[in-house]
Amino acid sequence: MSTNPERIKCLIIGSGPAGYTAAIYAARADLKPVLYTGMEPGGQLTTTTEVDNFPGYPNGVDGPSMMVDLQKQAERFGTDVRMGMATAVSFSEEEGGLHKVTIDGNKQLEAESVIISTGASARYLNLPSEQRLRGGGVSACAVCDGFFYKGQEVAIVGGGDTAAEEATYLANICKKVTMLVRKDYMRASKAMQHRVKNTANLVVKYNTEVEEVLGDTVVEGIRMVNNQTGEKEEIKVTGLFIAIGHKPNTDIFKGQLEMDATGYLITKGKSTKTSKPGVFAAGDVQDKEYRQAVTAAGTGCMAALDAERYLQTAGVVAVSVEE
Numbered sequence: 113m114s115t116n117p118e119r120i121k122c123l124i125i126g127s128g129p130a131g132y133t134a135a136i137y138a139a140r141a142d143l144k145p146v147l148y149t150g151m152e153p154g155g156q157l158t159t160t161t162e163v164d165n166f167p168g169y170p171n172g173v174d175g176p177s178m179m180v181d182l183q184k185q186a187e188r189f190g191t192d193v194r195m196g197m198a199t200a201v202s203f204s205e206e207e208g209g210l211h212k213v214t215i216d217g218n219k220q221l222e223a224e225s226v227i228i229s230t231g232a233s234a235r236y237l238n239l240p241s242e243q244r245l246r247g248g249g250v251s252a253c254a255v256c257d258g259f260f261y262k263g264q265e266v267a268i269v270g271g272g273d274t275a276a277e278e279a280t281y282l283a284n285i286c287k288k289v290t291m292l293v294r295k296d297y298m299r300a301s302k303a304m305q306h307r308v309k310n311t312a313n314l315v316v317k318y319n320t321e322v323e324e325v326l327g328d329t330v331v332e333g334i335r336m337v338n339n340q341t342g343e344k345e346e347i348k349v350t351g352l353f354i355a356i357g358h359k360p361n362t363d364i365f366k367g368q369l370e371m372d373a374t375g376y377l378i379t380k381g382k383s384t385k386t387s388k389p390g391v392f393a394a395g396d397v398q399d400k401e402y403r404q405a406v407t408a409a410g411t412g413c414m415a416a417l418d419a420e421r422y423l424q425t426a427g428v429v430a431v432s433v434e435e
């Protein structure tokens with residue numbers, strides 16, 4: 113363990129669109145942000161191919177390139193971007209108190225303000241064939257990738273609101289959508305179920321699970337199994353969407369910050385303030401509704417502005433070491 117903690121004015125944890133946008137704003141406000149990238153630098157967008165729905169890219173942009181651009185933009189204003197993972201935190205209860213954060217199990221930081229943008233991870237079925245074909249027709253985001261399957265036949269797994277919403281979204285674009293629900297009912301709200309039922313090119317198969325995703329380098333079909341009868345069936349599809357929920361990356365904040373039953377951080381009103389003064393949350397880690405790169409970027413901007421206002425008024429215990 114290092115003995116002398118490093119003092120940081122604005123610590124940003126996580127490097128998706130929320131984290132980098134927070135960094136751009138915080139750096140321009142002279143908060144000298146330090147951003148730790150986490151295990152997956154660039155976040156979920158680095159696992160996407162083309163991003164067509166981020167304003168300002170008329171011809172689209174591939175996810176990893178966009179994240180490199182965001183990093184460069186944050187660095188241009190002086191953000192200190194570092195590889196590393198926050199492994200433990202102890203947030204102060206006091207207005208103006210210092211927040212202790214451990215990086216990679218051994219480096220100690222003391223931060224005057226913290227912006228959490230650790231994101232959420234899509235859950236997958238964890239079938240070997242599904243994992244192999246991620247990026248080759250298996251996707252966890254219909255809004256991001258649905259367009260590539262225009263006029264084609266696809267399948268979607270899940271029976272919650274996300275699956276129902278994404279299935280109807282896909283049905284607008286695709287020729288046919290087969291929705292696989294593992295129980296004999298859907299968990300989605302009645303309104304969403306109604307929409308699903310009233311969509312002509314959307315077929316729901318209950319008690320049905322994916323046994324294998326077929327295809328060598330791209331998805332060519334799926335083998336399904338009825339979990340009541342054991343009956344198997346193969347269908348041809350070019351895309352398989354997994355919509356079985358997301359897991360917010362908040363394990364290290366348990367017991368430190370208020371979160372909902374599924375682990376999403378709770379922010380106050382329209383702000384990015386968490387339950388501890390000087391700790392803010394932006395992006396998917398606090399948003400299970402919209403989960404878009406552009407909305408994450410928006411809340412990243414808000415978090416930096418909230419941190420700036422907080423640092424101006426909170427009377428942080430001591431000025432940062434460089435000053």
Ligand code: NDP
Pocket residue numbers: 236237269270271272273274275277293294295298299300321355356357358400401
């Ligand atoms: P949910 O947890 O609500 O639903 C997950 C679905 O995936 C369930 O049908 C579940 O089945 C199924 N599932 C889980 N694991 C597997 C598996 N291994 N194999 C097959 N199926 C599986 O997640 P959502 O993302 O749908 O929603 C998250 C939250 O966000 C909810 O509170 C939802 O209401 C909300 N939301 C609201 C929206 C809106 O209001 N417009 C839009 C989107 C989300 P089972 O039921 O059998 O467990």
